[in-house]
Amino acid sequence: MRITIAAVGRDKVGPARDLFETYTKRLPWPVELREVEEKRPLPAPQMKAREAELLLAAVPAGALVIALDGRGTTLSSEGLAAKLGGWRDEGRRDVAFLIGGADGLDRAVLDAAGLTLSLGAMTWPHMLVRPKLAEQLYRAWTILEGHPYHRA
Secondary structure (H helix, E strand, C coil), X not given: CEEEEEEECCCCCCHHHHHHHHHHHXXXXXXXXXXXXXXXXXXXXXXXXXXXXXXXXXXXXXXXXXXXXXXXXECCHHHHHHHHHHHHHCCCCEEEEEECECCECCHHHHHHCCEEEECCCCCCCHHHHHHHHHHHHHHHHHHHHCCCCCCC
16 A cells, blocks of 8 residues: 655754654655645635645545545554555555645535544644654554564
8 A cells, every 4th residue: 555645835954854754754655745735825715725725636546535634533552443444455546645734624525524533623734733643654564463562
């Protein structure tokens, strides 16, 4: 299974990027980060629509789209592991997680998603969502493998 993380904004070198890379390098699944950005100063609704176009264009053909949104389904780490394991066992080749910008995701992304996933009730800066997601993907893999990393 291949994982694409499509995210609005360009991440700079620093602790958040380092943490993201730490976890993605531990995964046996290849993870590709595709960063998208609209540089024109557009009003918020138009910016969200443009970001949606860019995010959806970054999704590999045939990939299952998972939109990260605070109003989505909240899963435990075990629940995420079960989802990923199920997709893997079904032969799903590509899974794409989409992370919006400061104004969130446009309806077009939410409508394209096979799952809308919340990482919790708190609001997180979108640059910190990347390492948080990467850690949960790694944790899910360790759960599936029976690795001692996850001790809950």
